[in-house]
Amino acid sequence: MLAEGRIASADPGDACVTSYEEAQQARNAGELVRSKANLRLCMKSCPQALVRDCDGWLQDVERNIGHLDLRVEGAGGPPLRNARLTIDGVPRSFNERIEIDPGGHDVRVEAEERQPAALRIEVAPGATIQHTVRLAASRGPNSRARREPALAGPLTLGIAGLVVLTVAGALTIAGHVDVSKMRHSCAPTCSDHRVETVRSLWTASGILAGAGGAALVASGVWLGLELSDKGATKATFGLRFSF
16 A cells, blocks of 8 residues: 555556556566566666666566576477577577566577477576577478489389380381281282381381380489489488499
8 A cells, every 4th residue: 555655655557656656567477587687777767766686586577587697409400599589489589698577488580591499488486497498400492302202203204215115116016017928829910009008017116116216315314313313212212223
C-alpha cells in the first residue's frame, strides 16, 4: 500500500510510473529479462523513495535470471561468426552470456551455407547453461544428383540402341535367306524385283545398325558423365564401361 501511495503521487504518464508498474508485472509473470530492463529504467527515472523498491526487486531478479553461454561452430571447424540466433522465435544477438528467463525455451541457430540446428533447453532460476552447437555444411542444390546419378535416361537410350541393332541383324539375316533361296531356285535369272528386295533389306539393315551403334555410344558417354559427376559414388553400380 505504501508503494502504491508513492507511485500515485507521480505523473501517471511519465517513465517512472510505466517502468515501476511494468517491472512488477513482468517479474510476477516470470519475464525476468523484461523486468530487469524496466527496473533499470525505474532506477534512473523515479524519485529516491521508489528507487529503493526497484533496487530491491532488481537484486532479486538478477539472482534468478538465467544465462545461456552459446558457442556455434562448423562441424570440426572454428567458431562461426555469421550465425543467427532466435530464442522462442525472437531474434537475439550473440553475447558472451545471453540473459534468459527461467523455464523452457526453443533455440534455433542458422548460418549461411550451413544446416540449421534447433534445440530445447530448460533453464533453472539463476542457472547458466553452456552449450556448443555444431552446424553441418548445407547440401547444395545439386548434391542429391551427385550422390544419386540419373541413370534412367542413358539406360533407356542404350536399350533402344540394342533393340535397333537387333532389328538390323534380323533384316540382314532375312536378306541372306532370300539370297540363298534365289541361288537354289532362279539364279542367275531371278527377277529384278526379288534382287531389289534383298538390296533394300540390306540397305535398311545398314542404316539401322549405324543408328543403333550411335545410340549405344551416346548412352555410354551419357552414363559415364553421370557416374563421373563429383560425389556420384564411384559407384552406385561399380560398373566400368569401355568402347
